[in-house]
Each structure stands twice: as structure tokens, then as C-alpha cells.
Amino acid sequence: MGVSTSAPDDGVAVVTVDFPPVNALPVRGWYDLAAAVRTAGADPKTRCVVLTAEGRGFNAGVDIKELQRATGPEAILGANHGCAEAFAAVYECEVPVVAAVHGFCLGGGIGLVGNADAIVASDDATFGLPELDRGALGAATHLARLVPQHLMRTLYYTSRTVTAEELHRHGSVWRVVPRAGLRAAALELAREIAAKDGRLVRLAKAAINGIDPVDVRRSYRFEQGFTFEANLSGVADEVRDTFGTDREEQS
Known part of the structure; x- marks a missing residue:
């Protein structure tokens, strides 16, 4: 259980998340994930990182039960800072990151x-x-990087989900494959990227991030300010308290 790293192919590092039962990560898990991705990307032998998960789904977000058990602000602060670090680690990874997603991908x-x-x-x-x-x-x-603006807003306000095939039609998912073939498909793409000159791959990643129209770290931190406001006002606790213990998916 936890975060592990393997190197199945030359130039390819695979970072795997495994927090049963649904990959809802505790605070420590987000920091461990960030460290694993940054370490893999910093290795000069690595030219592509694959981010994957074990279990029933790719990721169910923050461990809500950990927040419910907390008696002070440490847990929510830890979760927010941990998420910010993990998201940034993926974005700022020195080489391209391929996400291999199965089941639910939430929060x-x-x-x-x-x-x-x-x-x-x-x-x-x-x-x-x-x-x-x-x-x-x-x-x-981050949802705005996957779907058009008005669809993002509708999904956000309603908490609805979209399928991999729908995202494929929007161009944000590269391939949709049967679950049994997911790892092979992700590694196939990773190997294609890793076949390039590693020095150029790293320059390409830096260049593409440099022309991004949105500063994702700053944008997400702005959003988090409203999360803190919801917690300080007590609204967040009221809503979280309705989270059923029999629900399988957490965010």
C-alpha cells in the first residue's frame, strides 16, 4: 500500500498509487505521490513518467474520513497543501507524464x-x-483543461461525471482501450516519447509549460482560498457530515 516506482522499460518510470479501497489519499499520500513523481522526473535516465493506480479506480480524491476525524485545521490544511504539491509535481515534472486512468477519477x-x-x-x-x-x-x-468552458461549469455545479469516450471526443484523452489493455497502451505511448532524445524532451516540456495560457499552480491556489473560506464559515463541515460511511467513492 502507498506509492511505488518501477522502471519497466528504458527511459520509462511508472509511479503507481495504491491506497485501498478506493485510492482516496490521506495527507501523507499526496506528499508521497509528489515526491515520487519529482524524483522520477529528475532522474536523467527517465524520459517519460507513467502515473497509474491499483484497485477499483484511479483516484477518489482526498480521504474525507481523515478530515472527519480531525479536531483542528491541520487535516484540511494538509490536504490542500498536499494536493497542491502533487498537482504541481505532475505539471512541473521535467519529462512528460502519461496518466493511465481506470474506473473512477474524481476530485x-x-x-x-x-x-x-x-x-x-x-x-x-x-x-x-x-x-x-x-x-x-x-x-x-484542471477540469477546464479537459473539457470546454461551459461544460466544465455544468459538470462542476452538478457534480456529474463524464466518460473516457466523451473526453476522447473532446480531444483530452489520447486513447480509450479495454481495461485489460490499459497498462500496455500507456506504456506504448510512453515508449514512443522515451525514444526521443532526452535532452530535447526536457526542453520541450519546459517550452510547452512556458507558453501555457494559464498558470495552473496560481489558479488552483486561488480556488483553494474559497475552500478555506468554506471551512472557516462551517459550511464545509456541515456538508461533509452528510457524507455516508457506506459511500464507496470519496473526493
């Missing part, structure tokens, strides 16, 4: 894939931000 999962360079998804993958149902705000910055 913080959107922050991860929205900052990735490419997404390969299984045909059972769904994507969404149930933040308003969980007493939280944030990651609209």
Missing part, C-alpha cells in the same frame, strides 16, 4: 490528470468533480 484525480501531458483511459473510466457534494471547492482549473 483530486482530476487535478492529477488535468496536469498530465497525456491521458490514456480504460473504457470504464469516468471523470468528475463532486466537490460541492463533499464540502470542498477546487480543481476547476
Whole structure:
């Protein structure tokens, strides 16, 4: 259980997240994920990173139960800072990051894939931000990188999800494959990227980030200010308290 890194192919590092039962990450998990991605990208032998997960879904966001157990602000502060670090680690990784997504990709999962360079998804993958149902705000910055503006707003306000095939039609998902073939498809793309000159790949990543019209770190931190406001006002706790213990997906 936790975050692990492997190197199945020359130039390719695979960072795998495994927090049963639904990959809802505790505070420490977000920091561990950030460290693993940054370490993999900093290795001069690495030319592409694949971000994947074990279990029933790619990512269910923040561990809501950890927040509910907290008696002070430390947990929400830790979750917000941890998410910001993990999202930034993916975006700022020195080499391209391919996200391999299966099952549900919710809340913080959107922050991860929205900052990735490419997404390969299984045909059972769904994507969404149930933040308003969980007493939280944030990651609209990253959802806006996956779908057009008005669809992003509709999805955000309703907490609805979209399928991998729908995102493929919008151009944000590179390939949709059967779940059994997800790892192979992600590694195929990663190997194609890793076949390039590593020095040029790193320059290309820096150049593309440099022309991005949105400063994603600053944009997400702006959103988080409203998350803090919701917590200080007590609204977030009221909504989180309605989170059922029998719900399988957390955000």
C-alpha cells in the first residue's frame, strides 16, 4: 500500500498509487505521490513518467474520513497543501507524464490528470468533480483543461461525471482501450516519447509549460482560498457530515 516506482522499460518510470479501497489519499499520500513523481522526473535516465493506480479506480480524491476525524485545521490544511504539491509535481515534472486512468477519477484525480501531458483511459473510466457534494471547492482549473468552458461549469455545479469516450471526443484523452489493455497502451505511448532524445524532451516540456495560457499552480491556489473560506464559515463541515460511511467513492 502507498506509492511505488518501477522502471519497466528504458527511459520509462511508472509511479503507481495504491491506497485501498478506493485510492482516496490521506495527507501523507499526496506528499508521497509528489515526491515520487519529482524524483522520477529528475532522474536523467527517465524520459517519460507513467502515473497509474491499483484497485477499483484511479483516484477518489482526498480521504474525507481523515478530515472527519480531525479536531483542528491541520487535516484540511494538509490536504490542500498536499494536493497542491502533487498537482504541481505532475505539471512541473521535467519529462512528460502519461496518466493511465481506470474506473473512477474524481476530485483530486482530476487535478492529477488535468496536469498530465497525456491521458490514456480504460473504457470504464469516468471523470468528475463532486466537490460541492463533499464540502470542498477546487480543481476547476484542471477540469477546464479537459473539457470546454461551459461544460466544465455544468459538470462542476452538478457534480456529474463524464466518460473516457466523451473526453476522447473532446480531444483530452489520447486513447480509450479495454481495461485489460490499459497498462500496455500507456506504456506504448510512453515508449514512443522515451525514444526521443532526452535532452530535447526536457526542453520541450519546459517550452510547452512556458507558453501555457494559464498558470495552473496560481489558479488552483486561488480556488483553494474559497475552500478555506468554506471551512472557516462551517459550511464545509456541515456538508461533509452528510457524507455516508457506506459511500464507496470519496473526493
